[in-house]
Amino acid sequence: MFVLVEMIDTVRIPPWNFQRQLNEAIDEELNKKLANKVVYSVGLCICLFDVIKLDDSYIFPGDGASHTKVQFRYVVFHPFLDEILVGKIKYCSQEGVHVTMGFFDDILIPPESLQQPAKFDEAEQVWLWEYETDEGAHDLYMDQGEEIRFRVTDEIFVDTSPTGPSSAEPECPPPPGEAAAAPAEDVKKEAPYTLIGTICEPGLGLLSWWNN
Structure with a gap:
């Protein structure tokens, strides 16, 4: 019913969390991003299990946050068929x-x-x-x-990833005195x-x- 899935992600730590231990800040950001979310073809993410590897952290121009590539394992709800x-x-x-x-x-x-x-x-x-x-x-x-x-x-x-705006042409407003068409369901x-x-x-x- 529950499986461990190995993942890799780049975690952004905002400057106001720099006073915290890096591991704690990364754990919190990963759970904030993934907990109770469905990852396509993976399953429902439950909680972080452990961090396998941390790469060096970088601060990019124009962004005061640190960016760290993280390899980790996450507990995922993904029952196997016939379970x-x-x-x-x-x-x-x-x-x-x-x-x-x-x-x-x-x-x-x-x-x-x-x-x-x-x-x-x-x-x-x-x-x-x-x-x-x-x-x-x-x-x-x-x-x-x-x-x-x-x-x-x-x-x-x-x-269910967000899609781009509709390519349909915007509708013209109704002439004065006429009611607008009801929106589609x-x-x-x-x-x-x-x-x-x-x-x-x-x-x-x-x-x-x-x-x-």
């Missing part, structure tokens, strides 16, 4: 069951990956497993806040890192299903 994890149900929707790990919320179990037969209850806004027994079917609800065990089947990284913000899971296997799903 079994335990989280909590954040909410359910037509898209599937949304799961949170507490520090990471972008986990989706799509409808086809639920225990089958599954059904979405529109009134309660929850998914349920129609579990067949000798006495008939029993509806096992996947309620918000329940602990759930799932297997990671896929991961999706989205490059904002595009839904995509998660930079999403895990896809499944519970369509024995032993997976709500912990309460298998512990009772």
Whole structure:
């Protein structure tokens, strides 16, 4: 679930931090820059583990800060495919069951990956497993806040780096007396890192299903 990733970066230390130990200032700047951020194709950065190597520091003309090339290792949340994890149900929707790990919320179990037969209850806004027994079917609800065990089947990284300004020509203002056109709806913000899971296997799903 957690891995150590070796990285190299140039850390800028502002002049007002020169009185501090260099290692302390670098640790703080690296955590400020990376902690709780998703690095494309790497994962969710958690915290600095250690610094491997510090190069010489330089001060460039016009900039009073020091610049130091740093080689370091960072703790990253990046589960491997087929890893079994335990989280909590954040909410359910037509898209599937949304799961949170507490520090990471972008986990989706799509409808086809639920225990089958599954059904979405529109009134309660929850998914349920129609579990067949000798006495008939029993509806096992996947309620918000329940602990759930799932297997990671896929991961999706989205490059959310800022893009340049639109190349479209700016619109002319409306003539006097005419109302301006309504602005286009904002595009839904995509998660930079999403895990896809499944519970369509024995032993997976709500912990309460298998512990009772």
